[in-house]
Amino acid sequence: RKEVEQDPGPFNVPEGATVAFNCTYSNSASQSFFWYRQDCRKEPKLLMSVYSSGNEDGRFTAQLNRASQYISLLIRDSKLSDSATYLCVVYNFNKFYFGSGTKLNVKP
Amino acid sequence: DAGVIQSPRHEVTEMGQEVTLRCKPISGHDYLFWYRQTMMRGLELLIYFNNNVPIDDSGMPEDRFSAKMPNASFSTLKIQPSEPRDSAVYFCASSLPGNNEQFFGPGTRLTVL
Numbered sequence: 001r002k003e004v005e006q007d008p009g010p011f012n013v014p015e016g017a018t019v020a021f022n023c024t025y026s027n028s029a030s031q032s033f034f035w036y037r038q039d040c041r042k043e044p045k046l047l048m049s050v051y052s053s054g055n056e057d058g059r060f061t062a063q064l065n066r067a068s069q070y071i072s073l074l075i076r077d078s079k080l081s082d083s084a085t086y087l088c089v090v091y092n093f094n095k096f097y098f099g100s101g102t103k104l105n106v107k108p
Numbered sequence: 109d110a111g112v113i114q115s116p117r118h119e120v121t122e123m124g125q126e127v128t129l130r131c132k133p134i135s136g137h138d139y140l141f142w143y144r145q146t147m148m149r150g151l152e153l154l155i156y157f158n159n160n161v162p163i164d165d166s167g168m169p170e171d172r173f174s175a176k177m178p179n180a181s182f183s184t185l186k187i188q189p190s191e192p193r194d195s196a197v198y199f200c201a202s203s204l205p206g207n208n209e210q211f212f213g214p215g216t217r218l219t220v221l
Binding site: 034042043044045046087094095096097098099100101 | 113141143149150151153156158163164199209211212213214215
């Protein structure tokens, strides 16, 4: 079983829509969680960390559910520039485990 | 700071040839990671170093792959001999100690014919 699993998508949404991605992880002892963003043919970059109490950064909200072992990312008022692949990342004992990513296409 | 630097950005080689990928981490970062990304397998951790010492190389696919970090500002990933299935984008990343943000280099796109 993979450490981190994501729906690959693609999610095709119109501008202004709200879209949510989920990600599940297998190790209940996982320590930290992140969402990274990767544009086509570019390197991954940190979008936001995910805290136990949930956190928000502008149009982006991340939540963690330890009991069910999943994290989520909500994007409100989608912009064309949000089109990218979103990678769920779990940190265990000095190693980062990346999901395969969920592709988002925001269309005009 | 220039960020993580990788070279070459693109490499095309023939099966059986030796390939060397290079990485310069961000100054002051104690951790250095090598990843491989393919459409089929996503982003896979190959090996990581802490203070120039290899800590976990369990992701290295086979003996054809080797990595070194002779000093805090330079690391290499070598494939010898290369095979077509090694074709992928290889990323180097660095970070401060603990569960801090990883900063990725632009990657090396390797094609083995």
